[in-house]
Amino acid sequence: MKYFPFLCSCLIFFEFTEAAMSETQLKAAVKLVRNMCQPKSKATTEDIEKMHQGDWNIDHTAMCYMHCALNSNKLITKDNVFNLDYALILAEKNLPTALKDASIEAAKLCKDAAKTLDDKCIAAYEISKCLYESNPEKYFLP
Template identity: 50%
Template sequence: MKIEATLIICAYFLHPYVEGAMTDAQMKATVKLLRNVCQPKNKATNEQIDAMHKGDWNQDKNGMCYMHCILSNYKLLTKENKFDWEGALATLEAIAPDSIKATAVHAVHSCKDAVKTTSDKCIAAHELAHCIYLDNPEAYFLP
Protein backbone atom coordinates (compact mmCIF):
# COMPACT_ATOMS: atom_id res chain seq x y z
CA MET A 1 0.00 0.00 0.00
CA LYS A 2 2.82 2.45 0.84
CA ILE A 3 4.52 1.91 -2.51
CA GLU A 4 1.22 2.33 -4.36
CA ALA A 5 0.45 5.49 -2.39
CA THR A 6 3.89 6.91 -3.07
CA LEU A 7 3.60 6.23 -6.79
CA ILE A 8 0.20 7.90 -7.05
CA ILE A 9 1.29 10.91 -5.04
CA CYS A 10 4.48 11.21 -7.12
CA ALA A 11 2.42 11.02 -10.30
CA TYR A 12 0.15 13.73 -8.94
CA PHE A 13 3.02 16.12 -8.26
CA LEU A 14 4.93 15.32 -11.44
CA HIS A 15 1.79 15.76 -13.51
CA PRO A 16 2.35 19.53 -13.98
CA TYR A 17 5.35 18.66 -16.11
CA VAL A 18 3.17 16.65 -18.46
CA GLU A 19 0.72 18.37 -20.75
CA GLY A 20 -2.93 18.12 -19.78
CA ALA A 21 -5.13 18.03 -16.72
CA MET A 22 -6.05 15.08 -14.58
CA THR A 23 -9.22 13.28 -15.49
CA ASP A 24 -12.11 13.08 -13.05
CA ALA A 25 -11.21 9.43 -12.46
CA GLN A 26 -7.60 10.33 -11.64
CA MET A 27 -8.78 13.06 -9.30
CA LYS A 28 -11.17 10.67 -7.58
CA ALA A 29 -8.35 8.13 -7.13
CA THR A 30 -6.06 10.80 -5.69
CA VAL A 31 -8.75 11.96 -3.25
CA LYS A 32 -9.39 8.38 -2.14
CA LEU A 33 -5.69 7.72 -1.72
CA LEU A 34 -5.11 10.83 0.37
CA ARG A 35 -8.06 10.01 2.59
CA ASN A 36 -6.73 6.47 3.04
CA VAL A 37 -3.29 7.84 3.97
CA CYS A 38 -4.37 10.73 6.20
CA GLN A 39 -7.35 9.24 8.02
CA PRO A 40 -5.53 6.49 9.95
CA LYS A 41 -2.47 8.66 10.47
CA ASN A 42 -4.59 11.22 12.35
CA LYS A 43 -7.22 8.88 13.79
CA ALA A 44 -10.03 10.84 12.15
CA THR A 45 -13.26 8.88 11.98
CA ASN A 46 -15.49 8.48 8.93
CA GLU A 47 -18.14 10.38 10.87
CA GLN A 48 -15.81 13.36 11.38
CA ILE A 49 -14.84 13.50 7.73
CA ASP A 50 -18.42 13.05 6.55
CA ALA A 51 -19.51 15.78 8.96
CA MET A 52 -17.13 18.27 7.33
CA HIS A 53 -18.61 17.41 3.93
CA LYS A 54 -22.04 18.15 5.38
CA GLY A 55 -21.03 21.49 6.91
CA ASP A 56 -20.30 20.45 10.51
CA TRP A 57 -16.86 21.93 11.14
CA ASN A 58 -16.94 21.48 14.91
CA GLN A 59 -13.90 19.17 14.93
CA ASP A 60 -11.49 17.89 17.54
CA LYS A 61 -7.73 17.82 17.01
CA ASN A 62 -7.93 14.56 15.01
CA GLY A 63 -10.27 16.08 12.44
CA MET A 64 -8.23 19.27 12.20
CA CYS A 65 -4.96 17.36 11.83
CA TYR A 66 -6.54 15.16 9.16
CA MET A 67 -7.11 18.36 7.18
CA HIS A 68 -3.49 19.38 7.77
CA CYS A 69 -2.35 16.07 6.30
CA ILE A 70 -4.60 16.55 3.25
CA LEU A 71 -3.56 20.15 2.63
CA SER A 72 0.11 19.38 3.21
CA ASN A 73 0.00 16.58 0.66
CA TYR A 74 -1.56 18.96 -1.83
CA LYS A 75 1.22 21.40 -0.90
CA LEU A 76 -1.33 24.10 -0.03
CA LEU A 77 0.23 25.00 3.31
CA THR A 78 3.74 26.29 3.77
CA LYS A 79 6.05 25.27 6.62
CA GLU A 80 4.93 28.50 8.31
CA ASN A 81 1.31 27.29 8.14
CA LYS A 82 0.30 29.89 5.58
CA PHE A 83 -1.81 29.25 2.51
CA ASP A 84 0.31 29.03 -0.63
CA TRP A 85 -2.50 30.37 -2.76
CA GLU A 86 -0.27 31.30 -5.68
CA GLY A 87 1.09 27.75 -5.83
CA ALA A 88 -2.44 26.44 -5.51
CA LEU A 89 -3.57 28.50 -8.50
CA ALA A 90 -0.64 27.32 -10.60
CA THR A 91 -1.35 23.68 -9.74
CA LEU A 92 -5.06 24.03 -10.40
CA GLU A 93 -4.47 25.65 -13.76
CA ALA A 94 -2.05 22.88 -14.72
CA ILE A 95 -3.79 19.73 -13.52
CA ALA A 96 -7.29 20.24 -12.13
CA PRO A 97 -10.06 18.53 -14.09
CA ASP A 98 -12.38 20.96 -15.85
CA SER A 99 -15.22 19.77 -13.61
CA ILE A 100 -13.69 21.46 -10.53
CA LYS A 101 -11.22 23.98 -11.94
CA ALA A 102 -13.40 27.12 -11.94
CA THR A 103 -14.89 26.37 -8.53
CA ALA A 104 -11.50 25.58 -7.02
CA VAL A 105 -9.86 28.69 -8.48
CA HIS A 106 -12.68 30.81 -7.08
CA ALA A 107 -12.24 29.20 -3.64
CA VAL A 108 -8.50 29.87 -3.69
CA HIS A 109 -9.10 33.56 -4.42
CA SER A 110 -11.82 33.77 -1.77
CA CYS A 111 -9.72 32.01 0.88
CA LYS A 112 -6.27 33.44 0.32
CA ASP A 113 -6.41 35.16 3.72
CA ALA A 114 -8.40 32.47 5.56
CA VAL A 115 -5.58 31.22 7.77
CA LYS A 116 -5.48 33.24 10.98
CA THR A 117 -3.84 30.78 13.39
CA THR A 118 -0.37 30.14 11.98
CA SER A 119 0.92 28.99 15.37
CA ASP A 120 -0.95 25.66 15.09
CA LYS A 121 -0.70 23.69 11.85
CA CYS A 122 -3.91 21.74 12.46
CA ILE A 123 -6.00 24.80 13.26
CA ALA A 124 -4.53 26.63 10.25
CA ALA A 125 -5.51 23.74 7.98
CA HIS A 126 -8.99 23.64 9.51
CA GLU A 127 -9.46 27.36 8.92
CA LEU A 128 -8.45 27.03 5.26
CA ALA A 129 -10.52 23.91 4.55
CA HIS A 130 -13.55 25.46 6.27
CA CYS A 131 -13.23 28.56 4.10
CA ILE A 132 -12.99 26.42 0.96
CA TYR A 133 -16.13 24.58 2.03
CA LEU A 134 -18.02 27.80 2.77
CA ASP A 135 -17.07 29.27 -0.61
CA ASN A 136 -19.25 26.66 -2.35
CA PRO A 137 -20.52 23.80 -0.16
CA GLU A 138 -22.10 21.94 -3.07
CA ALA A 139 -18.77 21.83 -4.91
CA TYR A 140 -16.47 21.09 -1.95
CA PHE A 141 -13.63 19.05 -3.40
CA LEU A 142 -11.27 18.16 -0.55
CA PRO A 143 -11.16 14.55 0.67
Protein backbone atom coordinates in the same frame (compact mmCIF):
# COMPACT_ATOMS: atom_id res chain seq x y z
CA MET B 1 3.37 5.32 4.36
CA LYS B 2 3.08 2.64 1.69
CA TYR B 3 1.09 5.08 -0.48
CA PHE B 4 3.64 7.87 -0.27
CA PRO B 5 5.84 6.82 -3.23
CA PHE B 6 2.73 6.38 -5.40
CA LEU B 7 1.34 9.76 -4.34
CA CYS B 8 4.67 11.45 -5.11
CA SER B 9 4.76 9.78 -8.51
CA CYS B 10 1.21 10.96 -9.24
CA LEU B 11 1.97 14.51 -8.19
CA ILE B 12 5.16 14.62 -10.22
CA PHE B 13 3.35 13.15 -13.24
CA PHE B 14 0.52 15.67 -13.00
CA GLU B 15 2.96 18.49 -12.34
CA PHE B 16 4.61 18.00 -15.73
CA THR B 17 1.63 17.13 -17.87
CA GLU B 18 -0.50 19.58 -19.74
CA ALA B 19 -3.73 17.61 -19.49
CA ALA B 20 -6.04 18.04 -16.53
CA MET B 21 -7.16 15.09 -14.48
CA SER B 22 -10.47 13.51 -15.26
CA GLU B 23 -13.15 13.35 -12.57
CA THR B 24 -12.26 9.67 -12.07
CA GLN B 25 -8.57 10.47 -11.63
CA LEU B 26 -9.39 13.24 -9.16
CA LYS B 27 -11.57 10.87 -7.11
CA ALA B 28 -8.74 8.33 -7.07
CA ALA B 29 -6.25 10.98 -5.94
CA VAL B 30 -8.63 12.16 -3.21
CA LYS B 31 -9.12 8.57 -2.05
CA LEU B 32 -5.36 8.05 -1.98
CA VAL B 33 -4.82 11.11 0.19
CA ARG B 34 -7.65 10.05 2.48
CA ASN B 35 -6.21 6.54 2.83
CA MET B 36 -2.84 8.03 3.73
CA CYS B 37 -3.98 10.86 6.02
CA GLN B 38 -6.82 9.26 7.97
CA PRO B 39 -4.70 6.60 9.73
CA LYS B 40 -1.87 9.08 10.22
CA SER B 41 -4.10 11.65 11.95
CA LYS B 42 -6.48 9.12 13.56
CA ALA B 43 -9.45 11.17 12.32
CA THR B 44 -12.77 9.37 12.40
CA THR B 45 -14.75 8.68 9.25
CA GLU B 46 -17.66 10.42 10.97
CA ASP B 47 -15.73 13.69 11.35
CA ILE B 48 -14.48 13.54 7.76
CA GLU B 49 -18.01 12.97 6.47
CA LYS B 50 -19.31 15.81 8.67
CA MET B 51 -16.96 18.23 6.93
CA HIS B 52 -18.26 17.15 3.54
CA GLN B 53 -21.79 17.85 4.77
CA GLY B 54 -20.89 21.33 6.02
CA ASP B 55 -20.69 20.48 9.73
CA TRP B 56 -17.33 21.81 10.84
CA ASN B 57 -17.81 20.96 14.52
CA ILE B 58 -15.02 18.38 14.46
CA ASP B 59 -12.33 16.93 16.69
CA HIS B 60 -8.75 18.25 16.61
CA THR B 61 -7.63 14.98 14.98
CA ALA B 62 -9.87 15.77 12.00
CA MET B 63 -8.26 19.20 11.82
CA CYS B 64 -4.88 17.43 11.67
CA TYR B 65 -6.30 15.22 8.93
CA MET B 66 -6.96 18.37 6.90
CA HIS B 67 -3.39 19.52 7.54
CA CYS B 68 -2.12 16.23 6.17
CA ALA B 69 -4.39 16.54 3.12
CA LEU B 70 -3.35 20.13 2.39
CA ASN B 71 0.31 19.44 3.13
CA SER B 72 0.42 16.38 0.86
CA ASN B 73 -0.51 18.67 -2.03
CA LYS B 74 1.75 21.56 -0.91
CA LEU B 75 -1.30 23.75 -0.27
CA ILE B 76 -0.17 24.85 3.19
CA THR B 77 3.26 26.31 3.90
CA LYS B 78 5.61 25.61 6.79
CA ASP B 79 4.31 28.88 8.28
CA ASN B 80 0.77 27.42 8.18
CA VAL B 81 -0.60 29.78 5.55
CA PHE B 82 -2.46 28.84 2.40
CA ASN B 83 -0.12 28.46 -0.56
CA LEU B 84 -2.21 30.49 -3.00
CA ASP B 85 0.35 30.56 -5.79
CA TYR B 86 0.69 26.80 -5.86
CA ALA B 87 -3.07 26.29 -5.47
CA LEU B 88 -3.65 28.39 -8.58
CA ILE B 89 -1.06 26.43 -10.54
CA LEU B 90 -2.55 23.09 -9.49
CA ALA B 91 -6.08 24.22 -10.26
CA GLU B 92 -5.14 25.55 -13.67
CA LYS B 93 -3.06 22.53 -14.70
CA ASN B 94 -4.73 19.60 -13.00
CA LEU B 95 -8.38 20.10 -12.17
CA PRO B 96 -11.21 18.98 -14.43
CA THR B 97 -12.86 21.84 -16.28
CA ALA B 98 -16.01 21.54 -14.16
CA LEU B 99 -14.05 22.40 -11.00
CA LYS B 100 -11.34 24.73 -12.30
CA ASP B 101 -13.05 28.15 -12.17
CA ALA B 102 -14.78 27.55 -8.83
CA SER B 103 -11.53 26.28 -7.30
CA ILE B 104 -9.54 29.27 -8.51
CA GLU B 105 -12.17 31.62 -7.12
CA ALA B 106 -12.26 29.75 -3.78
CA ALA B 107 -8.48 29.80 -3.54
CA LYS B 108 -8.39 33.55 -4.04
CA LEU B 109 -11.16 34.08 -1.48
CA CYS B 110 -9.38 31.91 1.10
CA LYS B 111 -5.83 33.17 0.67
CA ASP B 112 -5.86 34.67 4.17
CA ALA B 113 -8.20 32.19 5.85
CA ALA B 114 -5.62 30.81 8.30
CA LYS B 115 -5.70 32.94 11.42
CA THR B 116 -4.37 30.49 14.03
CA LEU B 117 -0.86 30.16 12.66
CA ASP B 118 0.65 28.66 15.82
CA ASP B 119 -1.33 25.41 15.36
CA LYS B 120 -0.90 23.75 11.97
CA CYS B 121 -4.05 21.68 12.41
CA ILE B 122 -6.30 24.61 13.25
CA ALA B 123 -4.79 26.65 10.41
CA ALA B 124 -5.56 23.82 7.97
CA TYR B 125 -9.08 23.58 9.39
CA GLU B 126 -9.60 27.32 8.84
CA ILE B 127 -8.40 27.07 5.24
CA SER B 128 -10.45 23.97 4.48
CA LYS B 129 -13.59 25.41 6.03
CA CYS B 130 -13.19 28.57 3.97
CA LEU B 131 -12.74 26.54 0.78
CA TYR B 132 -15.86 24.55 1.58
CA GLU B 133 -17.97 27.58 2.46
CA SER B 134 -16.92 29.45 -0.68
CA ASN B 135 -18.58 26.79 -2.85
CA PRO B 136 -19.89 23.65 -1.08
CA GLU B 137 -21.06 22.04 -4.33
CA LYS B 138 -17.55 22.10 -5.79
CA TYR B 139 -15.65 21.12 -2.61
CA PHE B 140 -13.55 18.05 -3.29
CA LEU B 141 -10.85 17.91 -0.62
CA PRO B 142 -10.44 14.48 0.95
